[in-house]
Amino acid sequence: MNELELREFRTRAEELVSLPDLADLESRGRRLRRRRVALGASLAAAVLALAGGLVVTQRDDGNQTPIEPPDERPPSEVDYPGPVMEPLAPGTYVLRPSLQNGAPEVRLTVPPGWNAWQGPNRFDGDLNTTGWYAGVLVVDVTSVASKKCRYTAATGAAVDGSAADLIAAINRIPGLRVTTEAAPAELFGYPATHLHLRTAGAFCRDGNNLFDTEQNGLVIGGTDTLADTWVVDVDGEAILIDVGFTPTTPTEIRRELYEIVESIEVVDPE
Amino acid sequence: MPEKETLATGRAVSHGSAERTLAEVFELSYRRLVVQMYGVVGDFPEAEDVVQEAFVRASAAGGRFRRVDNPEAWLRRTAINLHRNRWRKLRNYNRVRPRLEVSPPDLPGLEEHVTVIESLRQLPSSQREVLALHYLADLPVLEVSELLGVPEGTVKSRLMRGREALAALLSEEDGHE
Numbered sequence: 122m123n124e125l126e127l128r129e130f131r132t133r134a135e136e137l138v139s140l141p142d143l144a145d146l147e148s149r150g151r152r153l154r155r156r157r158v159a160l161g162a163s164l165a166a167a168v169l170a171l172a173g174g175l176v177v178t179q180r181d182d183g184n185q186t187p188i189e190p191p192d193e194r195p196p197s198e199v200d201y202p203g204p205v206m207e208p209l210a211p212g213t214y215v216l217r218p219s220l221q222n223g224a225p226e227v228r229l230t231v232p233p234g235w236n237a238w239q240g241p242n243r244f245d246g247d248l249n250t251t252g253w254y255a256g257v258l259v260v261d262v263t264s265v266a267s268k269k270c271r272y273t274a275a276t277g278a279a280v281d282g283s284a285a286d287l288i289a290a291i292n293r294i295p296g297l298r299v300t301t302e303a304a305p306a307e308l309f310g311y312p313a314t315h316l317h318l319r320t321a322g323a324f325c326r327d328g329n330n331l332f333d334t335e336q337n338g339l340v341i342g343g344t345d346t347l348a349d350t351w352v353v354d355v356d357g358e359a360i361l362i363d364v365g366f367t368p369t370t371p372t373e374i375r376r377e378l379y380e381i382v383e384s385i386e387v388v389d390p391e
Numbered sequence: 392m393p394e395k396e397t398l399a400t401g402r403a404v405s406h407g408s409a410e411r412t413l414a415e416v417f418e419l420s421y422r423r424l425v426v427q428m429y430g431v432v433g434d435f436p437e438a439e440d441v442v443q444e445a446f447v448r449a450s451a452a453g454g455r456f457r458r459v460d461n462p463e464a465w466l467r468r469t470a471i472n473l474h475r476n477r478w479r480k481l482r483n484y485n486r487v488r489p490r491l492e493v494s495p496p497d498l499p500g501l502e503e504h505v506t507v508i509e510s511l512r513q514l515p516s517s518q519r520e521v522l523a524l525h526y527l528a529d530l531p532v533l534e535v536s537e538l539l540g541v542p543e544g545t546v547k548s549r550l551m552r553g554r555e556a557l558a559a560l561l562s563e564e565d566g567h568e
Contacts, residue, residue, distance in 0.1 A: 126561060127526045130507040131426050137500045138422040138439075143414060146443055150450020282455045283465070305540055311472065312540030356448060357469040 201229075202237045209237040215388065216240070218261045218334070218360050225355050227259050227309075230384035232377050240363075241381055243374055253370040254346065255378045258363040259385070260334040262287055269295035270325035277333055284354040287361065288314050291352070296320060296329045296342050308353050308362065309387045318348040318363075355387055411462065413450055420463040421446070423528075428470050430523030433512040435498045437474065445469040467528065468538060471520075510560035518553030521546050 201216040202209070211233040217226050235241040240259055246252030264277030280290045292299055301317040320329070320342035329342045340363075349364040364382055366375055421442065428438035445466045449456040459465045497505055511519050524535045525546075532550070536543040 123558070123561065124526060126504075126507055127430075127522075130501075130504040131430075131527050133504055134426040134429060134498055134501055135422045137498050138425045140417070140421055141439075141443055143417050143446070146417075146446045147413065147450045149447040150452075153447060153451040281458050281460070282452070283459060305542075307540055310475070354468070354472070356445075356472045357465045358452075 203239065205237050207237055209235045209241055211235075213384075216259055218259050225358075225360075226388040227360075228384075228386045228388050229257070229259070229381055231381060235377075235381075243377075253367045253374070255366040255370045255374045257378060257381050258340065258361065258365070260340065260361050260363070261358070262290070262332045262334055262361050265290040265294050265332040266296070266330055267293070270329055280359075282358055284312075284314060284352050284359040287352050287359045288316070290332075291316065291318070291350075294331050296325075297331055306351065308351050309385055311353050311355050311387065313351045313353040316350045316352070318350050320346045320348075353387075411457065413446070413456070416449070416462045416466070417446060420466060424463065424466055424470060427467065427523060427528040428474070429498070429508065430511055430527040431471065431520050432474055433508065433519060441470040441473045442466070444473050471538065506561060510557055513560055514553055514556055518549050518556065521549045522553045522557060525550060 199212065199214055201214040209231055211231055213228060213230045215226050215228050229241070231241045235243050238256065240257040242254070242256030244252065244254040244256075261282075262280055263282075264279045267278045278290065278293070280286045288303055291297070298319045299316055300319050304315045306313045306315040320331075330339045331342045332340050334340060346365050346367055348366075351362040353360045353362060362382065362385070364378055366378060370378075424442045424445070425435075425438050428442055429435050432438055432441070448469055449462070449466060456462065456465065497508060501508070511522065514522070520539060521535055524530045524538065525532070530538065532543055532546050536546045539546070
């Protein structure tokens, strides 16, 4: 093959491409952003922490007026209720890991018996003895802890939203151990990186915050939690899918946990 | 002073600590990205569309996009994922619709190089992608591997087979002239 032909093709084609109106593209970008921000404003603010698993505290995003987006979803799908600790009716939900950065929505299906939290979860008993925890998180990480037990949203190390940066950051989080080497994978049709994580087990009086998220608040590490984690690269934006459970979580519950993950679809916002 | 990355063609792309406006990135990268995607998808209107949509997503990302290390790489990945997502949706439709006998419209004015794009279109998409990303986007094998989520060895073998097939197609076209 004459590589020169490809280079000449490129040079000539670049000369011929005409630039569209950037103002129009920016206007479409602003509309996309506004639509997502408006969607998030209807989530109730709540602050709550659990003592096991990777759990989330919700951040108050202020009083923004919600604008209803065009809803073309099937009637069986409903918005995920967010971090309210109440029984979650079985069915398909749309969950938004981020509202400000062009990140997509995801659709997931939950079986009977699960609770609404930032992601569906279940738990039983005292987690410090024989209790168990299981939960799925779908989040957009904005910063990670740099010091154990002393991390707040204001003191974390920022991540830039790319998958590579997030994977590197996860490897640096104190109190969280990467137990198997990151491996390339594909999830929901997007390139992904698969990691196995384990919380290090140290007790922090106010909880061991691990990372902060775009929309969903701080994620806390439990005392001994295993996590099957994927960093999914969706159109250049990294989404963290975290499947957390304790060593004592019943097999049947773990099976349901992975069924929820298998049900996840990335919803094209367009 | 921002870090400089020199591409294989000798053109330098500034990236690093300095934040750039979307307008600067647009001016610098739009044409390059459209041509790269033209090679990847073999369809000029589709290439324009996914690159423009990538800029829409960049605009929606606001400050976060301005802070990424390599905006052109971010846009390229977004455009490729958008195309793949559309392709998946169209796949079932294409199975049942009558096969189109006409090629997609080409870039006006490119007639003297039309055999290149026509030959690229005849390759399997997996080979076309790696050829376009390696030769039109100047990405090394490792970066192509990361971008497409396939092992380096697979990229190398697709490059080798793609080069051979493209050379055969181009010489065939030359023979017809």
